[in-house]
Amino acid sequence: MKRTIFNNQLLPWLLLAPQLAITFIFFLWPAGQAVKQSFLSQDAFGINTTFVGLRNFTALLDSAEYLNSLKVTAVFAVSVTLVSMGVALLLAVSVDRMLKSSRVYTTLLVWPYAVAPAVAGILWWFIFNPTVGIMPYMLDMIGYDWNHVSSKSDAMILVVIASAWKQISYNFLFFVAGLQAIPASLREAAAIDGAGPVRRFFDITFPLLSPTTFFLLVVNIVYAMFETFAVIDSTTEGGPAQATNIMVYKVYFDGFVGQNMGSSAAQSVVLMLIVIALTIIQFRWVEKKVEY
Amino acid sequence: MASITLDNLGKVYPGGTRAVGGVNIDIEDGEFIVLVGPSGCGKSTLLRMVAGLESITEGEVRIGDRVVNNVEPADRDIAMVFQNYALYPHMSVRQNLAYGLKNRGTPKAEIERRVNEAAEILQIGPFLDRKPRALSGGQRQRVAMGRAITREPAAFLFDEPLSNLDAKLRVAMRLEIKELQKRLRTTSIYVTHDQLEAMTLADRLVVLNGGRIEQIGTPLEVYRRPASTFVASFIGSPAMNLLDARAVPHLPGTAHAGTIGIRPEDLILAEDGPIEMTVIAVEELGAQRLVHGRTGGEAITIALPSDSPLGDTLKLGFERKNLHLFNRESGNRVD
Numbered sequence: 001m002k003r004t005i006f007n008n009q010l011l012p013w014l015l016l017a018p019q020l021a022i023t024f025i026f027f028l029w030p031a032g033q034a035v036k037q038s039f040l041s042q043d044a045f046g047i048n049t050t051f052v053g054l055r056n057f058t059a060l061l062d063s064a065e066y067l068n069s070l071k072v073t074a075v076f077a078v079s080v081t082l083v084s085m086g087v088a089l090l091l092a093v094s095v096d097r098m099l100k101s102s103r104v105y106t107t108l109l110v111w112p113y114a115v116a117p118a119v120a121g122i123l124w125w126f127i128f129n130p131t132v133g134i135m136p137y138m139l140d141m142i143g144y145d146w147n148h149v150s151s152k153s154d155a156m157i158l159v160v161i162a163s164a165w166k167q168i169s170y171n172f173l174f175f176v177a178g179l180q181a182i183p184a185s186l187r188e189a190a191a192i193d194g195a196g197p198v199r200r201f202f203d204i205t206f207p208l209l210s211p212t213t214f215f216l217l218v219v220n221i222v223y224a225m226f227e228t229f230a231v232i233d234s235t236t237e238g239g240p241a242q243a244t245n246i247m248v249y250k251v252y253f254d255g256f257v258g259q260n261m262g263s264s265a266a267q268s269v270v271l272m273l274i275v276i277a278l279t280i281i282q283f284r285w286v287e288k289k290v291e292y
Numbered sequence: 293m294a295s296i297t298l299d300n301l302g303k304v305y306p307g308g309t310r311a312v313g314g315v316n317i318d319i320e321d322g323e324f325i326v327l328v329g330p331s332g333c334g335k336s337t338l339l340r341m342v343a344g345l346e347s348i349t350e351g352e353v354r355i356g357d358r359v360v361n362n363v364e365p366a367d368r369d370i371a372m373v374f375q376n377y378a379l380y381p382h383m384s385v386r387q388n389l390a391y392g393l394k395n396r397g398t399p400k401a402e403i404e405r406r407v408n409e410a411a412e413i414l415q416i417g418p419f420l421d422r423k424p425r426a427l428s429g430g431q432r433q434r435v436a437m438g439r440a441i442t443r444e445p446a447a448f449l450f451d452e453p454l455s456n457l458d459a460k461l462r463v464a465m466r467l468e469i470k471e472l473q474k475r476l477r478t479t480s481i482y483v484t485h486d487q488l489e490a491m492t493l494a495d496r497l498v499v500l501n502g503g504r505i506e507q508i509g510t511p512l513e514v515y516r517r518p519a520s521t522f523v524a525s526f527i528g529s530p531a532m533n534l535l536d537a538r539a540v541p542h543l544p545g546t547a548h549a550g551t552i553g554i555r556p557e558d559l560i561l562a563e564d565g566p567i568e569m570t571v572i573a574v575e576e577l578g579a580q581r582l583v584h585g586r587t588g589g590e591a592i593t594i595a596l597p598s599d600s601p602l603g604d605t606l607k608l609g610f611e612r613k614n615l616h617l618f619n620r621e622s623g624n625r626v627d
């Protein structure tokens with residue numbers, strides 16, 4: 001790589017300034033505000049602010065609603081990750097076999113990724129709408145009474161599908177790239193070694209995909225936990241009875257709707273810690289552990 | 293162990309490319325056959341059709357008495373050594389060797405015995421618990437061979453197994469493969485584009501050009517009596533001189549041939565020789581010197597002992613029995 005030497009001490013800083021400013025204004029400053037807020041408490045009218053130490057955090061642990069939200073988030077994140085990665089892997093494996101004709105297929109599968117989460121949410125909300133949607137109608141024919149407005153499990157299934165849908169195309173592209181990177185001769189050698197297609201997949205292909213799989217695992221968990229706000233907001237709004245109120249939605253709801261700034265800030269600090277932990281795992285693990 | 297018969301074998305790829313056509317070879321039980329030819333001549337395609345990795349579009353492959361056209365690779369009782377070795381990177385050497393046996397439900401004790409036996413033959417015992425990435429190229433090559441022999445198959449198929457090794461190791465491994473095959477007496481088909489490798493390994497050579505067989509024969513037969521100008525220029529190093537018969541007039545008995553061939557090592561210095569050569573360049577190889585030049589407008593090379601005299605022009609002669617005659621149009625041998 002070519003190395004450039006700046007004689008002017010100021011120039012590098014000037015060049016960095018826009019990026020630093022954006023990082024500061026949109027990330028560091030709000031994060032700092034959130035951390036500060038999380039140690040404060042406002043009275044009902046928002047006039048008096050007092051320092052309360054860790055009380056906002058301990059209150060969270062005593063709140064049944066928050067503990068429920070933790071559980072919901074875990075179920076939601078795991079389901080979204082499993083569904084989106086499972087479907088993507090299935091599609092990628094079938095494309096990898098077809099190889100040639102895959103281009104059209106690949107292009108089609110990328111489309112969902114270009115659709116904004118909120119639009120995707122509304123789309124699925126329509127498809128699953130108990131009164132006008134096509135899915136409840138079809139489910140009704142096989143005797144299932146779909147209603148995500150009143151049924152907790154139906155609501156969870158809806159938000160999982162609506163969230164996983166978009167992520168499938170992203171995962172698919174990574175899986176296809178991962179599969180293409182496995183030399184054909186390995187699968188051929190395994191075929192000669194007497195392994196059938198299923199066995200080949202589990203003995204050879206899947207283990208060799210593990211770096212891709214692990215990377216996607218972290219990306220999808222992060223996505224499910226932090227980027228699905230718009231999907232929840234446009235479909236269930238956390239309901240019914242808190243059944244789909246994942247942490248990131250609860251931060252918004254408690255803060256902006258409930259006006260409980262201290263608690264909301266504490267919750268977002270918890271979320272921040274989770275992101276940091278996931279990022280560390282990502283870097284440590286992907287680079288050291290997942291190799292063969 | 294088994295004989296292998298390729299009966300009028302041909303392959304047209306889905307896109308319409310003809311890779312192989314009209315190939316007939318009878319390979320005897322225990323024979324070492326080498327397929328040799330330039331890049332893209334269809335060697336790999338042919339081998340992969342025998343292995344079952346490529347569908348057969350024309351003709352038949354028989355292993356033993358059984359037509360295997362529609363038999364899965366796993367059920368053809370063959371083992372293959374790939375150019376890139378194709379070792380399973382996430383498995384230890386031991387697991388690599390055992391994988392084929394495990395899939396066939398071989399008892400544990402028997403697997404253990406065969407893996408250890410192969411490890412001993414190939415001297416890879418110390419590496420059995422390593423992963424392939426912790427091995428050198430030569431060691432990986434041995435493991436790939438080991439994976440083939442633990443299976444005790446009816447035939448070995450090799451696709452340029454030495455081409456990723458450095459020159460010195462290639463020569464050493466070449467010898468080892470030859471010895472191993474002699475010892476195990478397993479029918480083998482070996483693909484290479486290196487004519488020296490082909491000459492040293494083969495019981496019989498199959499020279500391929502453009503998907504068709506140019507010649508089948510023992511290395512010496514092919515060397516001594518190449519069936520066409522293609523074989524003549526491909527087998528033997530430095531390559532045979534091919535001259536337009538009109539450029540070397542007054543040679544008795546060459547009237548019916550358009551092209552005459554003479555190997556550089558069969559040319560001798562002779563004051564009264566029929567060929568006069570203008571020297572252009574000299575290559576010193578140590579024991580030999582190669583002299584390149586022209587005669588009657590055509591390129592010619594002569595291999596001389598390194599102490600022989602040099603000049604701007606040389607008079608060359610040869611023995612009549614060392615002359616090869618070919619038809620100018622078809623390139624086929626005519627004598």
Ligand SMILES: Nc1ncnc2c1ncn2[C@@H]1O[C@H](COP(=O)(O)OP(=O)(O)OP(=O)(O)O)[C@@H](O)[C@H]1O
Pocket residue numbers: 305306307309310311329330331332333334335336337338485
């Ligand atoms: N999958 C394929 N589809 C279409 N054409 C192919 C395919 N594989 C090989 N070919 C063509 O068939 C011909 C023979 O290829 P093959 O790989 O058998 O050559 P080769 O003799 O093994 O060459 P090399 O020494 O470079 O390995 C080539 O012209 C090649 O382009």
Ligand SMILES: [Mg+2]
Pocket residue numbers: 335336337
């Ligand atoms: Mg090849």
